[in-house]
Amino acid sequence: MNSKPQKIIVNIQDCKYPSWKVCLRNKLKYLKSSNLEIDCKNLDLSCTDLLEVIAISNQSNCTVISVCSTSLKTTVSAQSLGYKSQFIIENHLNETLKINEKNITISKTNFHQGTVRSGEYLESSGDLLILGDVNPGAKVSAEGNIIIWGRLLGIAHAGSKGDSKSTISALQLRPVQLRIASRVARGPKEKPQLGFAEQARIDSEEIIICPLETT
């Protein structure tokens, strides 16, 4: 599949240009047919936006191979268009945390933007990405992993069909209850430190919570 192995990274969020479209067009002028990794930085791009990125690239005989961004929305848009994508989390310490196919396999991802409120229930047959808080009294469940770009204060169930390798990640993990596969755990009493994303997973038959791995 990869006939053109060399991949050129194009940053389309460059303050020299008035918009990412202009930026992309200008940068492509100097490239002859190549494979691209589009670095969207913190741009929030929809699927339509990304289709435009791809169209502009194709006009210059370039092929988009992958997309990376610190915006969850952009990452998810890229995923849903079937592109390899990397989600980069920058925490308060300016360490970057890269989530990609290596540590999280994103299959059929469902994406929800906004707070999940008391009494609401979200379910996914693959992974579940939530951009917002999961409030007390709300429940989210996925056959795969759950990633919450916000606070988890309600109930989350990952691996709902029994996959015990599933994980639950959130910027703040303060759930009432956590479930992974058939394991159930009550949420931790103590408040987590701010600014550190955490992940719950099964380790020797028990649900443990640890800082999200930095790579």
Add this chain to the structure above:
Amino acid sequence: MATDTRVILICSGKGGVGKTTLTANLGISLARQGFTTAVLDADFGLRNLDLLLGLENRIVYTAQEVLEEECRLDQALVKHKQEANLSLLPAGNPRMLDWLKPDDMRRIVDMLKEQFNYVLIDCPAGVEDGFKNAMAASQEAIVVTNPEVSAVRDADRVIGLLNTNAIKPVQLVLNRVRPKMMANQEMLSIDDVTDILALPLLGLVLEDEQVIVSTNRGEPLTLNSLNSPAAKCYLNIAKRLQGEDIPLIDPLEESSGFGAKFRRLMQTKIF
């Protein structure tokens, strides 16, 4: 004839948090500012907006007769004695719950929109049909809650439903705030509540014994007791609803009481 009528649902999920009290006081305040205002009692099961406004004995017809076309709207509207800009459309009997549909609510509100600047709908507790009917006719909403876990949980549920029904804006009123308890962390703080509910805060209302006295008298505080702590809060809420930029009271400052106020006065060199 008013064309840009604001139809505001006053709701909470949980009962007894202060919806009816807010509706009555907001109604009086808006009327006093010169806006023609209708308050609609949509709590057919436990109607008491008429009581709070002291209008119980003047009711002849209700929303029910209007819908059944047994009377005209203006025959059912009860004008307030002191505030001529304020009218109440009373709730019919509880059996209305059996047949009332969202479309009926919309019909009533459409009629009210023809002659009022504001229509405030006092919503029943719960998230069932009574709430859904009232929501169907509303454009925007005020969610009332108390600094208690259960009230906040129910408010959150209601906000979710308002969002899915495209009601906006949705703003928050935090009622029965006790500055001392908040300062001692015996009560959820304002941040605790707004953190979860993630709504713009339209105002705080302090816990105030005068509220109970005024309820029993059928005279909302904003009518005759403008100096009571809660009345000031209600007046501020009415002004903010108009878009006026009035800072929120700081409950911590309220709790530090006379000593602190005295010091502030000294500092501002009034003496």
